[in-house]
Amino acid sequence: MEGILARELGLKEVLPENTIKTLVPQVEVDREVKPAPSRYRNEIAKYIIRRSSDCKLCGKCAQVCPHGVHVLKPGYKLFSAPHLNVCIGPSCQKTDHYCIDLCPNKALQMVENPMLKSMGDYRWTPDMLMATWKMAETGEAPLPEYGYDYETGASGGGFDRLRFKFPEKPPVELQDDDIDTSIILNRRNDGRPQVKIDVPWYGGGMSFGSVSNVIQLSKARAATAFNTFTCTGEGGYMERMKPYDDHVITQIATGLFGVREETIQRVRIVEFKYAQGAKPGLGGHLLADKVTPTVAKMRETVLGISLFSPFPFHSVYSIEDHQKHMDWIKHVNRRTLIATKVSTPNDVDMVAVGSYSAGTHIVHLDGGYGGTGAAPDIAKKNIAMPIEYAIVKVHRFLEQEGIRDKVTLIASGGLRTSHDIAKAIALGADGVVVGTSELVALGCIRCSRCESGRGCPRGIATTDPELAKDIDLDWGTQRIINMYAAWRKELVEILKRLGLRSVSELRGRTDLLMHLDYTNDSETHP
Amino acid sequence: MPKKYHIETKKIAPRLPKRGKFGIVDWREDCAQCHNCVKKACVYDRYRQEMQYIKNLDEFNSMFFECMGCFSCVQKCTKGLLALTVNPEYERMGNGYFTPDIILTTWNQAETAGIPVSGAGYRGKFTGSGFDSMWTDMSEIVRPTRDGIHGREYISTSVDIGRKPKLLSFENNKLTTTLPPLVDLPVPIIIEMFPEKYHFPNLIPMLLAVAVKTGTMIIVDWKYHHLLGAYEENHLSNIIFYLDKETPLPPPDILKKLRLIEIVDSDRIEQRINEIKAVNPELVVSIRVELDACGEQRSIELAHHPFIEVIHIVSDINGNQTGAEKPKFIKDMTRIIHTSLVKDGIRDEITLIASGGIALAEHMAKEIICGADVITINMPLLIGLECRFCKNCRDGFACPAKIETITAEYGIGRMTNLIAVWHDQLIEVMGAMGMREARRLRGETGRALFFEDLEEETFGRHFGKRIRA
Numbered sequence: 001m002e003g004i005l006a007r008e009l010g011l012k013e014v015l016p017e018n019t020i021k022t023l024v025p026q027v028e029v030d031r032e033v034k035p036a037p038s039r040y041r042n043e044i045a046k047y048i049i050r051r052s053s054d055c056k057l058c059g060k061c062a063q064v065c066p067h068g069v070h071v072l073k074p075g076y077k078l079f080s081a082p083h084l085n086v087c088i089g090p091s092c093q094k095t096d097h098y099c100i101d102l103c104p105n106k107a108l109q110m111v112e113n114p115m116l117k118s119m120g121d122y123r124w125t126p127d128m129l130m131a132t133w134k135m136a137e138t139g140e141a142p143l144p145e146y147g148y149d150y151e152t153g154a155s156g157g158g159f160d161r162l163r164f165k166f167p168e169k170p171p172v173e174l175q176d177d178d179i180d181t182s183i184i185l186n187r188r189n190d191g192r193p194q195v196k197i198d199v200p201w202y203g204g205g206m207s208f209g210s211v212s213n214v215i216q217l218s219k220a221r222a223a224t225a226f227n228t229f230t231c232t233g234e235g236g237y238m239e240r241m242k243p244y245d246d247h248v249i250t251q252i253a254t255g256l257f258g259v260r261e262e263t264i265q266r267v268r269i270v271e272f273k274y275a276q277g278a279k280p281g282l283g284g285h286l287l288a289d290k291v292t293p294t295v296a297k298m299r300e301t302v303l304g305i306s307l308f309s310p311f312p313f314h315s316v317y318s319i320e321d322h323q324k325h326m327d328w329i330k331h332v333n334r335r336t337l338i339a340t341k342v343s344t345p346n347d348v349d350m351v352a353v354g355s356y357s358a359g360t361h362i363v364h365l366d367g368g369y370g371g372t373g374a375a376p377d378i379a380k381k382n383i384a385m386p387i388e389y390a391i392v393k394v395h396r397f398l399e400q401e402g403i404r405d406k407v408t409l410i411a412s413g414g415l416r417t418s419h420d421i422a423k424a425i426a427l428g429a430d431g432v433v434v435g436t437s438e439l440v441a442l443g444c445i446r447c448s449r450c451e452s453g454r455g456c457p458r459g460i461a462t463t464d465p466e467l468a469k470d471i472d473l474d475w476g477t478q479r480i481i482n483m484y485a486a487w488r489k490e491l492v493e494i495l496k497r498l499g500l501r502s503v504s505e506l507r508g509r510t511d512l513l514m515h516l517d518y519t520n521d522s523e524t525h526p
Numbered sequence: 527m528p529k530k531y532h533i534e535t536k537k538i539a540p541r542l543p544k545r546g547k548f549g550i551v552d553w554r555e556d557c558a559q560c561h562n563c564v565k566k567a568c569v570y571d572r573y574r575q576e577m578q579y580i581k582n583l584d585e586f587n588s589m590f591f592e593c594m595g596c597f598s599c600v601q602k603c604t605k606g607l608l609a610l611t612v613n614p615e616y617e618r619m620g621n622g623y624f625t626p627d628i629i630l631t632t633w634n635q636a637e638t639a640g641i642p643v644s645g646a647g648y649r650g651k652f653t654g655s656g657f658d659s660m661w662t663d664m665s666e667i668v669r670p671t672r673d674g675i676h677g678r679e680y681i682s683t684s685v686d687i688g689r690k691p692k693l694l695s696f697e698n699n700k701l702t703t704t705l706p707p708l709v710d711l712p713v714p715i716i717i718e719m720f721p722e723k724y725h726f727p728n729l730i731p732m733l734l735a736v737a738v739k740t741g742t743m744i745i746v747d748w749k750y751h752h753l754l755g756a757y758e759e760n761h762l763s764n765i766i767f768y769l770d771k772e773t774p775l776p777p778p779d780i781l782k783k784l785r786l787i788e789i790v791d792s793d794r795i796e797q798r799i800n801e802i803k804a805v806n807p808e809l810v811v812s813i814r815v816e817l818d819a820c821g822e823q824r825s826i827e828l829a830h831h832p833f834i835e836v837i838h839i840v841s842d843i844n845g846n847q848t849g850a851e852k853p854k855f856i857k858d859m860t861r862i863i864h865t866s867l868v869k870d871g872i873r874d875e876i877t878l879i880a881s882g883g884i885a886l887a888e889h890m891a892k893e894i895i896c897g898a899d900v901i902t903i904n905m906p907l908l909i910g911l912e913c914r915f916c917k918n919c920r921d922g923f924a925c926p927a928k929i930e931t932i933t934a935e936y937g938i939g940r941m942t943n944l945i946a947v948w949h950d951q952l953i954e955v956m957g958a959m960g961m962r963e964a965r966r967l968r969g970e971t972g973r974a975l976f977f978e979d980l981e982e983e984t985f986g987r988h989f990g991k992r993i994r995a
Contacts, residue, residue, distance in 0.1 A: 040601035081606040118548055118595060118612045121649035157652025274666055278647060281664035281958025311957070312666075342666050346975055351666045368661065369648040377631065377642040378951045381650060382888045383958050384664050385975050392984040414647065436647055447596040450645025457569040457596040461645060467569060510988040518989035 027243040029225040029477065033139030033485045036478040038085075039443060039470065045084035046130060046147065048113045049099070055079075055107035061099040070099065084113075085130075088145040122155045123369065124436070124446050128416060135486035136441035136479040151419045158388040159420045161516045164494065171499035179492045180502035183431045185269070185408050186337050186361045195268055195337055197228040197431070199488055200503045201421055204412055204435030205251050205273065205341075207235030209286050209295040209307075210373045210450070211439075211461050212468035218476030219438055220244040225477075226484050231271060231433075234284060234309055236298035237263040249339065252329070254283055255309030257299040265333045271364070272325060274312060275343035277413035278371020280384035283311035287374070290455060292463045323358035330359070337361040339410070343383075344368055344390035349397035356398070356407045364433060365390045367413025372435040373461065374450045387413040388427065395428025395508055418487035422494045428508045441483040442476055530680060531712040533740050533946035535639035538939035542912050542927060544633065545616045547626070548595040560604045567602040570594055620915045623844035628885050629909055632944065636910030639943035641950055656845060656855045657889045659977040665960030681953050683964045685714045685900055687786060687877045688810040689835035706835065707808040709743075709785045713949050714894060714964050717744040718881050718902035719768060721843060723920040726908075726929050727753050732937040733907070737764040739938065740945045745788060745902070748773050768814065769798075781805045788812040788838060791824065799833055812836035812879060818848045822859050826866045829876045838879040839863065839898075843905050845883015856883045857896045864897025864969050873969065887951035897969045910944040911937060 049069065057077060062070040069087045071080040090110065092098045100108045116126040131150030134142040142148050152160040185195040203219045210233065217240060223230040224247045231249040232241065236258020241248055245266045252259050253273040264270055275281060286295075286307040296303040316322050326338050339362035340355045342348065352363045367387025371380065391411050398404040411424045412433035421432050440446070443458050455462025459470030491503065500506055514520045570592070593610070600608045619626040631642050653659050688708035695702045717733050720726070730746060730753040737744040738761050745766045751758060758765065762783040767776055769789045775781060782805065789798050791813050799811050815825050817839050828834050839860065846853035860880050867873035880898035884890055890901050909915065912927045919925050952964065961967050981992060 038601075042601045042603060042606040044597065044601065115600070115609050115611055118610050119597065122651050123647070123649055155650070155652040160652065275664065281960075282954060343664055345666050346663045346973070347666070369652075371647040372645070374643050374645040375647075376951070376954055377644055378886075378888050378954055379958065380644075380648040382892075383662050383955065385661055385980060386652065389975075389980045389984045392988070439646075444646070445597050446646045446649070447594055448644040448646045448649065449594050449596060456645075457594065457598050513988070515985055515989040517992055517994035518985060519991045519993055521990035 031225040043085035047089040050109045054105045064097040091145040136483045139482035139485040200431035202228045203230035205231035205233035207233030221477040222480035223247040271339040273341045277366035278375040279379040280343035284309035319354040352394045362408045364410040370413030391427040418490035548593040563599040567599040632909040635947045636940040636944045661975040663973040664958040712741040714900045716902045718904040736941040817841045836877040841882030860897045887948040891955045
C-alpha cells in the first residue's frame with residue numbers, strides 16, 4: 001500500500017532524481033470510535049456515594065440505577081466497589097431512579113468527591129481532566145447530566161474568560177455533514193503540496209526520551225486515523241514510525257539530535273524548533289536518567305549523560321540564517337513543507353513575518369503556559385506571553401503586512417479542549433497544536449513528575465521499560481482517536497451554532513467572542 | 527576573561543518532617559492486604575518506606591509528606607480503599623503572600639541548591655497581583671546562547687552600588703573626572719535585616735558567613751553588631767551597618783574598613799553623610815527610605831541631591847506600601863521612582879536598592895526590570911531554614927522549627943544554597959532574554975510584558991473596556 005502523498009501526487013513527479021526514495025508502505029488506521037475504558041481499576045469520580053451501616057443489602061439501589069453504579073453480583077451477599085464514575089450525581093435527583101431517595105433505609109449519601117481538591121490545578125481543573133478521560137473512553141463529550149464544568153479552566157484569564165456569543169438560533173440551518181473542519185497547511189503557492197488535514201489540529205512534538213515508544217506510536221496512529229500529523233520532537237525518528245511517515249513531522253531542534261537526511265526525506269513536514277513554550281529561551285535538557293541505551297543510540301550520544309539542546313541554533317543569528325537552514329531542508333526534500341516553531345516574545349509579530357519572508361509555510365507559536373515535558377518552574381510561569389495574546393498580535397500584523405493568507409498560523413501552549421481550539425481560531429489562528437490533552441487522554445493526571453527518577457508514574461513520560469508497559473499500543477491509539485472524535489463533534493457543533501460552514505470561516509472572528517472581563521462594547525471600541 | 531562567579535553548594539538535609547502538599551493517605555477498613563500499593567502502584571516506593579518507618583519508630587514519619595500525588599495507589603488499590611487529599615497542615619502554612627507553594631519550593635531549593643524543575647506545563651493562574659502581573663521577555667533569535675549558562679560565554683550578574691558620574695571628562699587623553707567610590711557585588715542580592723519580630727540573634731553571624739561565601743553583603747543594625755562576634759573584624763567589607771536617627775557613628779577604625787553604610791532618612795542626612803565622609807571619604811552611604819505614603823516622593827526628591835549616592839526603598843515584608851489603606855506594591859512604586867528619575871535625567875547617577883516582597887528568584891529579576899539596581903532578601907532565607915511562617919516567633923511563642931538551635935553548618939549551607947540557586951535562576955531568565963549583564967537588566971521594562979498593557983493592546987481593541995481589576 002502506498003502512502004497518501006504517493007497516491008495523490010505521484011512521487012516521481014515530486015522527487016528530484018538525486019533524492020533517495022525512502023517511503024515505505026503506509027499503514028491506514030481506522031477512525032472508528034470504540035470503547036477504551038480506563039486502565040485503572042478505580043476511576044476517579046466527581047461524586048461518591050457513601051453506604052452506611054443502615055444498609056440492609058436489599059439491592060434496591062442496584063435494581064433502580066440504569067447506569068450500573070451499584071454492583072451486587074449474583075451469589076454475593078455484599079456489594080462490590082461501586083462504579084462511581086458512571087454516576088451522574090445530583091442531576092439524578094430529577095429522575096425516578098435516584099438511589100439516595102429510593103433507598104428504603106436511607107443508607108446512602110451522595111457527596112462531591114473530596115479527593116478532587118488534590119487533583120488538577122487552575123489550568124486543568126478536576127472536571128476538565130475527568131471530562132477528557134470520558135471523551136477518551138467513549139468518543140463523546142460527557143453528557144450535561146454528569147455536571148462536568150470542563151469547557152473552561154479556573155485560571156481566571158485568557159481562554160478561561162472568553163466565551164462564544166452564540167445566537168439564539170443559528171443564522172443558517174446546517175447539518176453535520178455540511179461542516180468542513182479541514183485546514184490547508186501550505187498557502188504559499190510555491191509548487192509544494194498544499195497538505196490538507198481533516199481537523200484543525202495536530203500533535204505536538206514529544207521526543208522519544210521524553211515519552212515512551214508506545215506513546216509516540218499511539219499519537220502517530222491517531223494522527224493517521226484523522227489525516228493529521230504528529231511530531232517526533234527532538235531526538236530522532238524511530239524505525240517503527242516509518243509506516244506513518246505521511247503523518248509525521250520531524251523536528252530539527254538546536255541540538256540536532258537524530259537529524260539525518262534520510263529522516264528528513266521521509267516526511268511531508270519538517271519543523272524547525274527555535275523555542276518551546278514550556279521553557280522559552282532556554283533550550284532543551286534531557287536528564288541523564290532518561291538517556292537509556294535506546295535513546296542514546298537514536299540520538300547518537302553517550303548512555304547516561306544529560307543532553308542539552310542549546311539555545312538558539314548556533315548557526316542562526318538572523319532571518320537570513322534562518323532562510324539558509326530552510327533552503328537546506330527544501331533542497332534535501334523537494335516535497336516537504338517547513339514549519340517554524342517559535343515562542344511568544346514581545347516581538348513575536350516581527351518574528352512571524354520574518355519567518356514567512358524566509359520561506360516558512362507554517363508559523364507555529366508556542367505560548368508560555370504550555371509544554372508537556374520537564375522545565376524549570378521559573379521559565380514556565382514567567383517567560384514570554386500567553387498564547388492568547390500572541391495569536392491576536394501575530395494575526396493582526398500578518399493582516400497589516402498583507403500576507404495573512406499566505407502563511408498558516410498554528411498556535412499551541414495551554415490549549416486543552418475543543419472550545420480552546422475554537423477560541424484560538426476565532427482569535428486568529430488557522431489551527432492549533434495539542435500535547436497535554438493527548439497525554440491526559442492516556443491517563444496523565446498532571447502530577448508534574450515527568451522529570452523525577454525513572455519518569456512518569458503513569459507510564460507516559462518515561463523510557464523505563466517496566467513503567468512503559470502500563471500502556472498498550474491499541475488502547476493508547478484508541479484513547480486518542482476517541483478524544484479527537486469527541487473534539488471534532490464539539491467543534492462541528494460550535495460551527496453549526498454559529499452558522500459557519502467551515503472552520504476556516506471562523507478564523508479571526510473575534511466578533512463572535514466575548515470576554516467576561518470587558519464591556520464587549522464594540523461600537524465604542526471597534 | 528575574569529574568573530566566573532560561582533557559589534559552592536552542597537546538599538543540606540532538612541531537620542524536620544517536610545509538610546508536603548499531599549500528606550494524607552486514608553487507609554480505610556477492609557484492606558485486602560494484597561500489597562498492590564506497596565509492591566506495584568507506588569513507583570516512588572513510599573509504602574515500603576512506611577514499613578521501614580514502622581520498624582524504626584525513632585525516625586520521624588516523613589515519607590507520606592513526600593507523596594507525589596500521582597494517584598497510582600488510589601487507582602490501583604484492589605479494593606478501592608485509598609483516598610488522597612491535600613494536607614491541611616500544608617494549606618495552613620504561609621501568610622497569604624508567602625504561599626505554601628513558595629514555602630515548599632524554598633525549602634527544596636535551600637536543601638538541594640537545584641533549580642526547581644517540573645513537568646506538564648504551568649499550573650497556576652493566568653495572572654495575579656504584584657509580580658504575577660508581568661512576564662519577562664525572551665529573545666527569539668539573537669541572544670547569548672545556553673552556553674552562557676553552562677560554560678563558554680559569560681552572563682554577568684555583577685552590580686555597582688554608589689553614585690556614578692553623569693559624564694567623564696578627559697584632557698590630553700587622561701581622565702580628569704574624579705570617580706566616586708563604588709561597591710561592586712557579584713550578585714544583585716543583599717541580605718536585609720529581619721523585622722524586629724522575626725529577629726533570631728543566633729542567625730546574625732551565620733548570615734554574615736553566607737554573605738562572605740556568596741560575595742555579597744549583609745545589613746546589620748549597629749545596635750546588634752556585638753552579635754557578629756569574631757567575624758565582624760575580619761569581614762567588615764561584607765557588612766553594611768545600619769544607623770538609626772539617634773545612633774552614634776561606629777568608631778573610626780571600623781568606619782574606615784567598611785565599604786557601605788546605611789542611615790535612616792531624616793532631616794539631618796546631609797550632616798550625617800558629611801560626618802561619615804569626614805572619617806572615610808571612600809565609604810558609600812545609603813539612605814533608607816520607608817515606602818509609606820510619602821516614600822516615593824521622598825525618594826525622588828532625595829535623588830536630586832548631589833550628595834546622595836544610594837537610596838534604599840523599603841516596603842513591608844509582603845512588598846506593600848506601609849500605612850496605606852490601599853497599599854501600592856513594591857514593583858509599581860519602584861517603577862514610578864525609576865521612571866521619574868529617568869525623565870529627570872538622573873537615573874544613572876543613583877543606585878536604587880529595593881526591599882520587601884521578594885519571595886522568589888523570579889521576583890528578583892522582575893524587580894530589577896522595574897527599576898531596582900539591587901534587591902534585598904530576609905524572609906526567604908528564614909524560610910530556607912525550614913521556617914513555616916507560622917508567626918509564632920512574631921507573637922512571642924517558641925519556634926516550632928527551632929531556628930534558635932540550628933548549627934552553623936546547616937544554617938550557612940541552606941542559606942548559601944538558596945542564594946546560589948537564585949543566582950542560577952537569574953541567569954536562566956537573563957539567558958532567555960538575551961541579556962549579558964544584570965546592570966543592563968535594570969529598568970529594561972521594554973523587555974518585560976505587563977498584563978495591563980497586553981490586555982489593552984490585544985483584548986481591549988476587540989472587547990471594549992476592561993471592567994475587572
